[in-house]
């Protein structure tokens with residue numbers, strides 16, 4: 001378990017992380033989401049004692065990182081896959097790490113095998129592709145067989161087979177009862193991987209909830225109906241006291257009713273249906289809706305529609321005076 005309490009980080013006048021308190025629990029994959037510059041990497045760095053908090057605490061299984069005798073045996077992390085020594089082979093990179101943490105040499109071959117790098121174990125890591133570097137970083141996180149694993153953008157540079165592999169690896173590790181904390185900008189991937197979500201914006205906690213609840217609470221769900229007797233159907237739905245709107249493509253959209261209710265209603269009125277489907281927004285839509293007011297840098301221009309404002313969640317910001325050509329981050 002990872003526990004944050006009032007975690008705060010200032011860089012000069014910039015508040016990167018603002019009184020964050022949450023727990024990352026074992027047995028599930030917890031996704032860590034936030035727009036660019038929200039403070040995810042800074043938070044993860046403080047979890048690993050790579051940055052000092054301005055205030056607040058992080059506990060790893062009840063202890064501060066510095067109190068862990070051999071930290072790699074408690075918490076493994078992939079933060080920056082390029083952090084490896086390029087002049088060393090994959091094997092030697094891992095061996096150095098193993099020796100510094102009193103991890104048996106035999107574990108090096110084991111983790112190389114897990115990540116599929118055994119055939120290139122003796123090759124210098126500077127010649128590795130981005131995906132291979134990412135696998136090596138994952139191997140280093142797994143080296144101490146820790147109960148807690150943190151991955152910052154783990155699918156960066158991985159091909160579809162690699163993405164599938166890391167998704168299954170994270171799920172399997174969670175099923176073993178480990179604590180898995182992962183950040184990613186790939187919403188479709190996160191939707192397939194994470195059970196629970198922590199969402200931050202401008203350093204503040206926006207949500208700490210299950211994936212299903214997050215999507216449900218931050219998006220509209222409705223039932224779509226299509227029928228050759230569209231007018232009859234619309235009247236029947238209307239008479240049943242439900243809100244129905246006709247979409248641009250000629251289908252009907254009904255809020256606040258189940259597919260069962262609508263199917264039965266159509267049968268009662270002997271109306272033929274060509275479509276009866278529950279529509280639920282994607283994680284991406286729900287995320288855009290929730291974080292609309294917490295995006296640090298907006299692109300303004302070429303047809304990419306801004307997300308609609310979320311009721312009660314603040315209005316979309318124009319970037320707090322930030323330039324509008326969307327730099328990635330200050331000081332990066």
Ligand SMILES: Nc1ncnc2c1ncn2[C@@H]1O[C@H](COP(=O)(O)OP(=O)(O)OP(=O)(O)O)[C@@H](O)[C@H]1O
Pocket residue numbers: 011014015016034035036037038039040041042043296328329330331
């Ligand atoms: N060393 C630093 N010096 C000054 N400002 C920093 C530093 N590191 C981060 N920041 C700022 O703190 C804020 C949070 O940055 P951070 O990298 O943690 O965000 P992030 O959520 O990981 O973003 P991204 O999704 O773009 O990687 C940003 O505004 C960033 O510019």
